[in-house]
Amino acid sequence: MKPPPFEYHAPRDLDEALRILAGVRGKVLAGGQSLIPMLNMRLAAPAHLVDITRVASLDALERTREGVRVGAAVTHARAEREGGHPLLTRALRLVAHPVIRNRGTVVGSLVHADPAAELPAVLAVLGGSVRLARWDGARGQVRDVPAHEFFVGPMESAAGPDELAVSAFFPALDERTGHAFHEVARRHGDYALAGVCAVVTLGEDGGVAAARVACVGVGPAPVVADLTGAGAGDWALAAAALSRRVEPEDDIHATAAYRRHLVAVLAERALKEAAGLAERASKEAAGGA
Known part of the structure; x- marks a missing residue:
């Protein structure tokens, strides 16, 4: 299979990339692990392809106390190796296979x-954001879009046709917060039939101060739920309540009922693990105080 014809652009700096995107209807090429198959199967047919891999400023990975900012050219493998964010690192290990993560x-x-x-x-689940940039005729303009506004639907984000996603920000977890990510796939590296990531924060009294989960594979976008008060720390009850909120669909891989069952099982497992990590982290923080 071969892609349809397109004009190839290889900008050397961000302003050049933004000017190109402002003047043409095109697709951005970074790693290409999703775009190239779509081109080859003729599911996408852009007249222009803008390769941003030569834009050095997009290869930055910045770690601060507030969180991790990942540039648009940073690969899965590099973020897994250098990112310094425990939940992001854990999730990256579930993404496809090493050869895919390298690109x-x-x-x-x-x-x-x-x-x-x-x-x-x-x-x-972290309440992060994506930074978008566009050319306004004289300079690049940026806006930060929170995650709950960025994911519009299946294969659809808030990025406009003339905008480039230049980075993403993953907020840090505090010292009393634990995390977990569990999923079920038919084979390792496949997309999950369902998955749940969880963050649980404990208060100084040891009670649950906050509990949030995000589910994959059971909706048109990540399904995020605040379970802070659900079940009052009974994670089985909280997970059961979550499973009633999701609206998965049947497909050739699994029924909606099976996916809803998976959400309950995986959510309970993830919440228990995240709470356990939070408890250990809280004890270590108290011991070091």
């Missing part, structure tokens, strides 16, 4: 907005 990019996965992908769920 695919974190931001590219977010913009692709596959509802079965792991990284949109991580960004959503």
Whole structure:
């Protein structure tokens, strides 16, 4: 299979990339692990392809106390190796296979907005954001779009046709917060039939101060739920309540009922693990105080 014909652009800096996108209707190429198959199967037919891999400023990975900012050219493998965010690192290990992670990019996965992908769920459960840039005729303009507004639907994000996603920000977890990510796939590296990532924060009294989950594979976008008060710390009850909120669909891989069952099982498992990690982290923090 071969892609339809297109004009290839290879900008050397961000302003050049934005000017090109402002003047043509095209697709952005970074890792290409999703776009190239779509081109080859004629599911996408852009007249222009804008390759951003030569834009050095997009290869930045910045770690601060507030969180991790990942540039548009940073690969899954590099973010897994250097990212310094425990939930992001854990999720990246579930993404496809090493050969894909060596080429695919974190931001590219977010913009692709596959509802079965792991990284949109991580960004959503953390309350992160994606930074978009566009050319206004004289300079580049940027806007930060929170995760709950960024994922519009299946394979659809809030990025406009003339906008480039230049980075994504994953907020840090505090010292009393635990995390977990569990999923079920037919084979390792396949898209999950269903998956749940969870973050649980404990208060100084040891009670649950906050509990959030994001589900993959059971909706048109990551399904995020605040379970802080659900079940009052009984994670089985909280997971059962979550399973009633999701609206999965039947397909050739699994029935909606099976996916709803998976959500309950995986959510209970993830919440228990995240709460356990939070408890250990809280004890360590108290011991070091």
